[in-house]
Amino acid sequence: MITEFVTVTSPDSPDAQRKLAHAGQILRDGGLVIFPTETVYGLGGDATNSAAAAAIYAAKGRPGDNPLIIHIAEPQDAARYTYTCALYDRLARAFMPGPLTVILRSRGCIPLTVRAGLDTVAVRCPSHPVAHALIAAAGVPIAAPSANLSGKPSPTCAAHVRDDMNGRVDMIIDGGEAQVGLESTIVKIEDDGSLLLLRPGGITVEDLRQVVDHVKIAPAVTAKLAEGEKVLSPGMKYRHYAPTAPVYLLNGSEEERFAYLEKTSGKCALLCYNDEKDTFSKLFAENDLYLIGTRQNLREQAHRLFYVLREADKAGYDAIYAPLPPREGLGLALYNRMIRAAAYQIIDLHK
Ligand code: AMP
Numbered sequence: 401m402i403t404e405f406v407t408v409t410s411p412d413s414p415d416a417q418r419k420l421a422h423a424g425q426i427l428r429d430g431g432l433v434i435f436p437t438e439t440v441y442g443l444g445g446d447a448t449n450s451a452a453a454a455a456i457y458a459a460k461g462r463p464g465d466n467p468l469i470i471h472i473a474e475p476q477d478a479a480r481y482t483y484t485c486a487l488y489d490r491l492a493r494a495f496m497p498g499p500l501t502v503i504l505r506s507r508g509c510i511p512l513t514v515r516a517g518l519d520t521v522a523v524r525c526p527s528h529p530v531a532h533a534l535i536a537a538a539g540v541p542i543a544a545p546s547a548n549l550s551g552k553p554s555p556t557c558a559a560h561v562r563d564d565m566n567g568r569v570d571m572i573i574d575g576g577e578a579q580v581g582l583e584s585t586i587v588k589i590e591d592d593g594s595l596l597l598l599r600p601g602g603i604t605v606e607d608l609r610q611v612v613d614h615v616k617i618a619p620a621v622t623a624k625l626a627e628g629e630k631v632l633s634p635g636m637k638y639r640h641y642a643p644t645a646p647v648y649l650l651n652g653s654e655e656e657r658f659a660y661l662e663k664t665s666g667k668c669a670l671l672c673y674n675d676e677k678d679t680f681s682k683l684f685a686e687n688d689l690y691l692i693g694t695r696q697n698l699r700e701q702a703h704r705l706f707y708v709l710r711e712a713d714k715a716g717y718d719a720i721y722a723p724l725p726p727r728e729g730l731g732l733a734l735y736n737r738m739i740r741a742a743a744y745q746i747i748d749l750h751k
């Protein structure tokens with residue numbers, strides 16, 4: 401398949417509108433279009449078309465039991481495909497459009513292929529203007545997982561999309577760098593009316609608790625599932641977000657990490673905070689040190705994490721070391737992604 405590349409950074413010009421109308425037609429015809437969102441790039445197909453959903457799984461090499469999020473133009477569109485409720489409306493008012501996905505009971509019109517056989521549908525209303533304009537141009541909801549090959553870190557720029565997806569989709573829309581850099585927060589509205597966090601993201605638990613009294617956190621967010629344990633969000637059971645090289649998370653201070661890394665051998669990469677550069681340049685060549693942002697700025701770290709993991713992967717390392725993120729605020733999302741990227745290999749350096 402020949403992949404068409406277009407650039408659309410803002411949807412307003414006549415040229416952008418022409419490109420988006422063309423992309424919308426591709427989607428209505430059952431084709432696949434990769435588009436920018438505020439979280440990461442999405443690999444889109446018509447969410448009402450079972451064959452388009454099957455093509456998404458095939459293009460990504462994604463297991464068929466891992467359902468897709470459907471992207472809608474307006475928060476109220478969720479009511480066409482799912483049974484919404486007062487809690488959904490409250491979440492929508494507070495966080496939509498934006499990086500929040502809500503899982504609701506299905507009305508049945510979204511095909512089983514999209515839902516991976518579940519009786520629920522995950523809905524999200526993205527805030528990126530190009531994503532919004534594309535959904536409107538398509539005139540159908542867009543089913544879209546992250547636009548990476550299954551298991552790899554999600555792409556946050558068009559160059560990384562191209563590395564994985566050139567020749568696998570009809571069109572790639574370059575809309576610049578994704579702002580958040582991590583996938584959406586996923587919550588499920590339980591039958592008893594409580595809210596369960598399945599995947600942390602740009603909307604933090606603290607943000608949710610400003611609006612909803614009871615927010616539970618699914619155990620799989622911070623821990624490895626036990627053998628045979630039921631998984632509520634199928635995507636959380638796989639080794640995921642992972643470079644080819646093994647990743648090790650170091651739980652310790654700058655000094656403790658330095659002492660540990662002094663004894664390692666082989667071609668290794670280190671992810672570290674910006675202010676640690678001088679310390680770790682004593683052990684690592686400049687090319688092998690990947691700065692993830694200032695220590696206190698979790699937004700900057702979220703924005704850079706997947707970019708850095710994918711860049712490090714291209715260099716072909718024996719191992720990649722990274723600091724274990726804190727679990728507060730946006731740190732919980734970083735922690736959740738990093739333990740999967742590391743296949744739960746955490747090295748505890750605290751004495
Ligand atoms: P991605 O599209 O790569 O961001 O992954 C989508 C995530 O949403 C995966 O972790 C899925 O398991 C999860 N998901 C999508 N639909 C549902 C659903 N109906 N119930 C639970 N999790 C879902």
Ligand code: MG
Pocket residue numbers: 545546554583
């Ligand atoms: Mg993904």
